[in-house]
Amino acid sequence: MISTKPMIKLSVFFATFMVSIASVYAEETVVRLVPHQETVLSAAMEGRIITLPFKEGEAFKKGDLLLGFDCIYEKSQLEKAQAVSKAANKKHQVVAGLKKFKTTTDLEIELAALEAAKAKADEKMMIATVRKCSLHAPFDGKVSTLDVQPHQFATPGTKLMRIIDDTALNVEFFASSHLTPYLNVGQEFTLHIVETGTQHQSRIIRLGADIDPVSHSIKVVATIIGEKQGLMAGMSGQISLLKAKP
Known part of the structure; x- marks a missing residue:
């Protein structure tokens, strides 16, 4: 006599499976x-583009120069600010050194210190400006689209490229x-x-x-x-x- 139990179990399994299939789509x-x-790079300064080494589709490494502005004027202003800062700092040292000879006052020393601090701040401001002259890759990647060309003049906010x-x-x-x-x-x-x-x-x-x-x-x-x-x-x-x- 053939047992019907295996057939019953198979039927139950099949029925359960069909219900599961029918319940989802x-x-x-x-x-x-x-x-x-991905990111879109925009100009942070006003200037003429002189360096654009990568074309659309080309790969670059993190830190590579992607774009450079003509910054002769800005760099000369930085050199001037550095010279002024150096002179102001030297003046402060000299004035402060005269205190032991009692040939200067505390006010003169304080004013010289403030002058040196102001000159240093101007120097830092120009350093920040010159840093805007070049854009470097923030990660390894490729140039997706270029929105500018060499010798083009850009203003702050101008869309430069998508990487x-x-x-x-x-x-x-x-x-x-x-x-x-x-x-x-x-x-x-x-x-x-x-x-x-x-x-x-x-x-x-x-x-x-x-x-x-x-x-x-x-x-x-x-x-x-x-x-x-x-x-x-x-x-x-x-x-x-x-x-x-x-």
Whole structure:
């Protein structure tokens, strides 16, 4: 006689599995790849651009010169401020040294000290100005867009260039607010890249702090696990997020 218990257990398992499948569905979500770091560099001073060593798409290292202004006048003003500061400091030392001979007063010593302090402040101000003459890379990366050309005159606030650090790529997307209960940091999903046709395993690393009241969505940031060859910032893709059926 054949036992029916195994068949009953199999039927129960199959029924449970079908109920589980029927209770969830996949919601397609569009995503994009973004650089690990990016920033727009703007002019902090007024001047003519004389150095622009990197073109769009070219890579640079942290600390490399990205742009330089013609600062002959500013540098000469710095040299003048340094000379004035040195002279004022020397004068203060001499006046203070005369006190032991009782040929100067405390007021004269104090005024000389204030004069030296003012000259030093002017020197520091010019040092800060000259530092604005050149822009150095804050991180390893590439030039994404150039908004100026050599010999162009820029004013404070002029957009100069956009730079990105694409040594690592993040996945960003906005998920519907009703998916919030099903999103967790550390959760993994499969990413389908449109441009390459490849699939990549990804993991959620950060969720938005709140839900946008207009779009009723929450920002999600993920990172790609494993091979990233051939991927570029700006590429788009699709993912499937599972959600329980209402």
